[in-house]
Every structure is written in structure tokens, then in C-alpha cells.
Amino acid sequence: MLQKDTNQDLFLPTVEQVPLRAGFGEGLVEAGRADERTVGLCADLTESTKMDAFRKEFPQRYVQIGVAEQNLAAVASGMAAMGKIPFISSYAMFSPGRNWEQIRTTICYNDRPVKIVGSHAGVSVGPDGGTHQAIEDMAIMRVIPRMVVVAPCDSIEAKKATLALARTTNPTYLRLAREKTPIMTTPETPFEIGKAYEMWRGENPKVAIIGCGPVLHNALTAARVLEQAGISSVVVNCHTIKPLDEAAIVSVAKEAGAVLTVEEHQVAGGLGSAVAELLARTHPTPIEFVGVQDAFGQSGKPEELIEYYGIGATHIADMAKKAAARKN
């Protein structure tokens, strides 16, 4: 059943739908009010990445960089060198996609608290097609030392994540999506960087579904379907891909004895890989991976693409059964 801090209306067709980036926009304004060192930099996507409210309230702390993502990262690093807390936003495909080396060297190697915000991540970007669907971003961020990687599940969580990341001294990556997606949490749901939490729990779970991002809604739908079929599960929102909540993951893996990871990302290098690395080392467990299987995205409606790439609820339920069936 749904856990108490989860939006109890999330299965209703009338569930409120808001894009993650809206929560980021609200969070950034609050972060700007809380700390005057906060600055915003954008690469010609200010309205689209929802940095416009910050620009309106703090025009003197906003820098338009133009379509120049490498410069976006390095200029932000320079501002951080003078004591600022820069948020840089663009589409995930371009930042951190295009400017990886600048992020590695000028931000992470330099140890500067730059907050990278990649909007329009995942295949659910839709009609723009594969060029604009970042599905490698978590992998390329996770591999850099010092980087914190957070993929919130809904707009409310995106806002909390923005505020939490603003307070850290680390370089961070916040992954956002374009489309309106269901609200799954509540303002009261606790959020802490590096702390996973359960959204669904059945009695004596036979499989642990560990996911991140808006596709957790599909994972929860799958959990309900499995429950009706007599297969109990637990669904964990692992919003922080790095640092991973090792204790929580090992605990559910031990309890359920089988794991399924769910993400709107390549199966290589993202959440699934991080969980597999952990369990291989600490508690080897049968594990299956839902995500894009070494392919590029394409044009289509978001829901069509989610289905086509195997991240829909039905496929998640099938994969959960497959993982559970591998137990001895």
C-alpha cells in the first residue's frame, strides 16, 4: 500500500500534474531570497528551464550566457571562485551533455559549489526527438568525483531538492523533465539528500523496486498491479543517485531477495548500475533493470515513447516478476 507521506490520490485519473521544472523555478527564487550569494546563469533557455522568476526578482544576480554551454559552466565556476553559489540551467543534453569536461575540470576538480540543472531529461521530452532526449546524463555526472546527483520524482520534490542542493558546498546535478507529471509526494514528505524512502510497501515483499524520477509513478502502478496478482513488493524512491543511500538499498534487497531498478535513462551507468555496484559488493542479489537498453530516443508522444522503451507500468510489472522468479 501507499506509504503515509505519499500523495494518496496519485492513482486517480484526476491527480494533479505539474512539470518538475516548475518546482525548480519556485525553489530557486526561495534559495535566492535565503542567500544573496545565489546567482542564476542560463544558456538561452530562461523561460523553458523556469529560471525566469529568479531573473525577474533578482535581475542583478542573473547572467544570460547565450547558446554557449561550455562557457556557462566555466563562467559559473569563476563566479563561485568569488564566493557565489551559481545555478546553471539548460537542457540536460547540452548541460551536462555538451560541457562535460568544463564541469569536470572547472567545477569538480576545482571543488566549486556550482549547481547544474539539466531540464528536459529522458525520452519523455517527446516530439523533439533523440537529439534532445538526454538519457546518459546521470551516468556522466555520477562518475565525476565530488558530484552529487539528484533526480526528483515530482515538482514538489524538485523544489525541495533545489533548496537542499543550494545549501550544500558540493558541485551538484539536478535532473528535471519537460512534461507535466503526476504529483506523488506531499509538501510534508521528508526530503534529505542521500536518503531514499519507501513510497509503497506490501507485506513480506518478494521484490524491491528501486527507482527515481517521474517514472516512479509507473513503478507504483506496477506495484499495485503486482499486489492484485498476489506478488508483494516495496517501492523505494532513490532520488539521490550519488551519494547512494547504501543502508536503505541493502536493507530492502536483503528483505525482498530480488531487486528491480527503474529509470528513464540508459540502463548503463545510471541508478541501476549504481545499485548493482553496491549489491555486487555487499549483498549479491538477483537484479533486473528497467530503462533504455543501449538505444537512442526518437520523436513521438511522451507516453508512446515511455511504452516503446519499456518503462511503462506493464513492462515494469513483468520485469519485477522476472526478478522475483530468479530467487532460489
Added chain:
Amino acid sequence: MALSDNERMVLTEKTNQIRQSIIEMLVEAGSGHTAGPLGMTDVFTLLYFHILRHDPARPDWPDRDRVILSNGHICPVQYATMAHAGYFPVEELKTLRKLHSRLQGHPHREYLPGIEVSSGPLGSGFAQAIGMAIAERIDNGRGSQKYFYAFTGDGELDCGIIWEAAMLAGRERLQNLIAIVDRNDIQIDGFTHDIMPLEPLKAKWEAFNWHVQEVDGHNFDALEEALGQAKSVNDKPSIIIAHTIPGKGVPEFERDYRWHGKPPNKEEAERALKALRSLGGKVTSEHE
């Protein structure tokens, strides 16, 4: 303020000591770049011993001018100049590129106080300098007396990010940003005019709304005047195209692009030190 005869003499003596240190540290390291550091020694000496507002005993002094070395591979000249200016013992220069040394092959700000940004991958240091100048303007407005000296190489100007950053600095009219290009006409694969022609370089920067000067990078008086003029420009970023001779001071290395990225061996270093100590044969005694 123009240099006095005595100041010029002291600076000349310093450059000779710093060039010797560069040769000594490179031969000890067994790898690294020779041509650029020797070519930029005069500019670095003038900057650290005459121009810069800094305090070697307090490298984190908030009001210091900032030196950003975007062409990080010429760091031997910055390390040697900093050591001679009192940031750390000259003896430590011998640790260049060795395990756990503060003198990384390309500079790392966390290892060595006085290094403002970690750099080496070309182009990014320049963009960081521009971010620093923008942050300074947010805090202290256009009246800020803090200067940001960004070093770049001519080969580095091939990088796209240089021009992204140049466009931004021009739009923002960053008057306290002073860039210095080491125009030595060489890069790893050959002469810049063969690899990727840059001329008309002055016109390029002017088109990006920069104040541009071209000077002889080995002439203290010309450099000092250019830096003074760059400071006085109050509505644009400034760039000084410093024409230098790669490998300057050691006739055997001068103007030869093959010395861009390799160190001298023991014999070559001995000959180089002899050339420096005798001021190119003008002095016969080898006593220091």
C-alpha cells in the same frame, strides 16, 4: 608609472634567475613545457614584482588582484616566479610533477595557495576569469579596483570557448579584466599560421568589443605602459597581445616549436644554464 633604471635592472636580474629556475625544474621533472615558460618570463616577472596587488604571505587576501593562468601548461613560469616572489621556497621547485608535490603538472588550486583556478584543458581558465570579474562587479560595482589578469596562449585561441567567453566579456564591458596573450606563433604541431591562422588577431578582438594593444613581450617599458593603459580603459575588457620569442633566453631553444612540450635533457640544460648565466656570452664568468 614608468620604470626607473634601477627597477629595470632589478627586474632583468630576476628574469634571469627565474629562467634558470625553469630550466632546473624541468630537467629535474623530466617532462613538461619549455618554450612557453621561458617566453613569458619577462611578463610574469613584471607582473609579480611590479604590477600586481598581492601579498605572498597572504595568498588568500580577499582584496588581492587575481592571476588566472588559462594556458596552464606554462605553469613552470608561474611557479618559479611565485617562488622567487616569496610564496614558497625556491627549493620546492624541484618537486615539479612528482608524486604529492604541490606543483602539479598543470596547476591545481587546492594543492598550492596562490593558484586561483585549476587549469590546463585549454580555454576554460579564460572563461573562469570572466566569471570572476562578473561576480566582482555584482559585489563592488564598476568602481572596483581589483584586477583580473587572464593569461592565454595563441594556440589556445583555437578553442571555441575562448570566443564564447570573449563575446560575453565584451557585452558585459568588464573593465577590470586584462587578458594577456602569449603570441609566440607556435603550438604543439607547428607554427600557428600553419595549424590555424589567427590573423588579423587584433581586428578579431576589436570586433568582440575589446580594447586591444600589441606589444613586445620582452620589453618591460612597453609592457608596463600597456598594462597601465589597460587599467585606464573603463568601458571595455582589455587584451594585450604580447609578442614573445618561445624559448627566450636560450638561443638553442628560441623560435623552435619542437620545444613547446618537452623538457631539456641534462646536457641541454647545462648548455641552457650556461647561456643564461653568461647572458648569452656577454659575461665570461660563470660565477653567480
